[in-house]
Amino acid sequence: MYYLDHCGSTPLATEVKESILAFLNADGFGNPSAVHHEVGQKAGLAVAEARDSIAKALGANPTEIIFTSGATEANNLLLWGFALRYRAQGCHIIFGATEHKSIYDTALALSELEGVSVFEAPVDQSGVLNLEHLKKQLIDLEGKPTLVAVMHMNNEIPARHPVEDISRLCVQYGAFFHCDGVQGYVREKIDFSLGIYGSYVISTHKIYGPKGMGILVLGRGPLSARVLPPYHGGQQEFGLRPGTLNTLAIVAGAACISLHEQAREKRTRHMNECARVFVETLSALSSLFQLTIPMNEKVPGLVNFYFDGVDAPTLLTFLGDVCINRGASCTGSGGEKFSHVPRALGLPIEVQANVLRASFGDGVTVQESIKAAQIIARRCREILEK
Numbered sequence: 257m258y259y260l261d262h263c264g265s266t267p268l269a270t271e272v273k274e275s276i277l278a279f280l281n282a283d284g285f286g287n288p289s290a291v292h293h294e295v296g297q298k299a300g301l302a303v304a305e306a307r308d309s310i311a312k313a314l315g316a317n318p319t320e321i322i323f324t325s326g327a328t329e330a331n332n333l334l335l336w337g338f339a340l341r342y343r344a345q346g347c348h349i350i351f352g353a354t355e356h357k358s359i360y361d362t363a364l365a366l367s368e369l370e371g372v373s374v375f376e377a378p379v380d381q382s383g384v385l386n387l388e389h390l391k392k393q394l395i396d397l398e399g400k401p402t403l404v405a406v407m408h409m410n411n412e413i414p415a416r417h418p419v420e421d422i423s424r425l426c427v428q429y430g431a432f433f434h435c436d437g438v439q440g441y442v443r444e445k446i447d448f449s450l451g452i453y454g455s456y457v458i459s460t461h462k463i464y465g466p467k468g469m470g471i472l473v474l475g476r477g478p479l480s481a482r483v484l485p486p487y488h489g490g491q492q493e494f495g496l497r498p499g500t501l502n503t504l505a506i507v508a509g510a511a512c513i514s515l516h517e518q519a520r521e522k523r524t525r526h527m528n529e530c531a532r533v534f535v536e537t538l539s540a541l542s543s544l545f546q547l548t549i550p551m552n553e554k555v556p557g558l559v560n561f562y563f564d565g566v567d568a569p570t571l572l573t574f575l576g577d578v579c580i581n582r583g584a585s586c587t588g589s590g591g592e593k594f595s596h597v598p599r600a601l602g603l604p605i606e607v608q609a610n611v612l613r614a615s616f617g618d619g620v621t622v623q624e625s626i627k628a629a630q631i632i633a634r635r636c637r638e639i640l641e642k
């Protein structure tokens with residue numbers, strides 16, 4: 257097996273598995289909100305310790321951490337919460353053209369509500385948000401409740417958005433800034449005490465932790481000034497995300513965050529190396545191999561490419577044990593022909609249809625990355641010879 261889909265998900269780290277087993281063996285089955293008896297208190301303590309340790313790693317306050325079922329829910333929660341809070345006054349959501357669907361489609365769904373207008377902010381040819389355009393949008397909307405949702409790093413193309421500049425513009429024109437940090441946190445340390453990010457989202461299954469576990473880090477300032485809870489029926493997570501907490505995932509999530517803080521540098525070096533040899537091998541073996549945008553060391557381990565004239569769906573069916581993808585896994589079963597991300601780059605339609613993504617991490621070695629590239633090049637040749 258050659259696993260080249262780390263932007264899709266990552267294998268559980270041994271240390272995370274151990275944290276899960278330790279928690280199970282310690283009988284942590286109680287409801288963490290059942291504060292009146294010992295079994296509940298034990299689970300509650302585990303959640304509190306996990307929250308403290310995650311907050312410390314991120315330079316945030318424990319009260320700013322909201323546990324959710326994943327980044328998709330966290331992004332929905334923030335956008336819906338903002339729209340519910342402000343739509344009576346008329347509110348505005350600006351979102352990047354290459355956002356993950358959990359922002360992109362949520363913004364489009366919200367535009368159906370009375371009082372909510374949404375605007376797509378374009379990216380340039382290298383997939384980076386156009387700051388001048390954003391600035392113009394913000395000047396037009398100054399004084400009106402506005403949320404800017406732009407991701408830290410993209411999940412399909414190696415593009416990092418200038419989040420520091422976006423944050424500064426938001427402060428200057430009085431807008432809220434929400435950042436989908438799922439791929440950014442994998443590759444870059446974030447420190448909330450610097451006050452760059454308004455709110456920020458992490459997904460633990462991208463950093464060798466459990467699936468179904470998201471972290472929404474709220475920015476400073478009163479919560480009620482930015483969001484109203486879209487859900488009801490419980491006081492968990494400060495009333496913003498009610499429902500019994502997924503204690504096991506939260507404990508495992510804290511373990512994977514603390515491991516990632518120590519391992520990030522080594523992991524990103526490995527990701528860069530794997531992506532480099534993968535691209536070198538394919539460039540040497542196939543004259544049809546093309547990158548949609550150049551490699552970017554700031555976004556290590558992510559390659560977006562196509563083969564001139566080779567049908568991507570056909571190639572994927574011939575790849576056997578080489579695991580790569582066309583784009584985000586989340587749209588995989590959605591019946592969509594191809595991703596909105598290459599479209600936003602302005603690539604010709606025939607290229608958009610054939611774009612592929614390879615993403616690297618601890619689940620693949622440098623040697624396997626070379627081997628995978630050789631197999632892909634060979635399959636391409638075979639398809640064209642048929």
Ligand code: PMP
Nearest residue numbers: 326327328356411436438439459
């Ligand atoms: N945003 C980005 C940038 C992602 O890469 C992903 C995962 N594909 C998500 C959001 C959704 O994360 P989750 O799987 O935790 O819902």
